Amino acid sequence: MTARVKICGLTRPEDVRAAVESGADAIGLVFYPPSPRSVSPAQARALANEVPAFVTVVGLFVNPTREEVESVLEQVPLDLLQFHGDETPAFCAGFGRRWIKAIRVREAGEIEDAFADYRNAAGLLVDAWDPERYGGTGRVFNWDLIPQERPLPLILAGGLSSDNVSAAVEQVRPWAVDVSGGVEKGKGIKDIRKIRHFINEVHRVCKTD
Numbered sequence: 001m002t003a004r005v006k007i008c009g010l011t012r013p014e015d016v017r018a019a020v021e022s023g024a025d026a027i028g029l030v031f032y033p034p035s036p037r038s039v040s041p042a043q044a045r046a047l048a049n050e051v052p053a054f055v056t057v058v059g060l061f062v063n064p065t066r067e068e069v070e071s072v073l074e075q076v077p078l079d080l081l082q083f084h085g086d087e088t089p090a091f092c093a094g095f096g097r098r099w100i101k102a103i104r105v106r107e108a109g110e111i112e113d114a115f116a117d118y119r120n121a122a123g124l125l126v127d128a129w130d131p132e133r134y135g136g137t138g139r140v141f142n143w144d145l146i147p148q149e150r151p152l153p154l155i156l157a158g159g160l161s162s163d164n165v166s167a168a169v170e171q172v173r174p175w176a177v178d179v180s181g182g183v184e185k186g187k188g189i190k191d192i193r194k195i196r197h198f199i200n201e202v203h204r205v206c207k208t209d
């Protein structure tokens with residue numbers, strides 16, 4: 001078994017370098033001003049310039065306007081778009097870029113519905129539902145709600161850390177895992193040792209499978 005790792009919500013070049021050196025497959029940059037992890041296009045461009053070939057740079061948006069996404073795309077070399085709000089499939093597909101859709105899971109059947117609705121996505125990210133926030137909450141949801149049959153790559157997120165990621169990977173067998181708060185020492189400030197430990201845990205459990 002293999003599970004890829006995305007480290008999200010990076011705001012500092014040294015954290016990007018640490019994630020890459022630790023073996024991250026993707027890094028995420030947040031373009032959502034209410035988030036403490038949000039970066040400007042200029043900051044994001046500098047962060048993306050730290051990323052070598054074959055590591056994916058993902059731009060995270062929450063209910064952006066078309067103009068906002070286009071403006072970021074003109075300034076930042078993003079490989080993939082991550083829509084974490086209430087965006088429609090048509091909106092997500094409208095930028096000529098590969099994209100993934102995040103959904104916040106509350107009850108049975110929602111993931112199956114999203115697989116059908118967002119069938120043209122490059123992957124479906126499943127995160128915990130929260131009444132007030134769109135993501136980055138550190139909340140874990142009930143992984144039993146995740147179906148075995150998956151028409152798209154499934155990316156598991158929500159409250160992951162080095163303490164629970166091996167159990168998550170063993171139970172869910174996701175295409176990839178995505179973490180933000182679980183590898184931080186402060187909002188938007190990553191802890192290099194936590195990043196390394198998290199990625200090592202994923203690689204360890206995948207190797208023993």
Ligand SMILES: O=C(O)c1ccccc1N[C@@H]1O[C@H](COP(=O)(O)O)[C@@H](O)[C@H]1O
Nearest residue numbers: 008035134135136138157158159180181
């Ligand atoms: O990180 C944020 O601040 C954020 C804001 C709005 C939407 C999504 C956000 N982050 C993403 O949420 C999931 C789970 O994060 P956590 O590991 O529970 O902290 C992950 O995909 C983040 O990239």
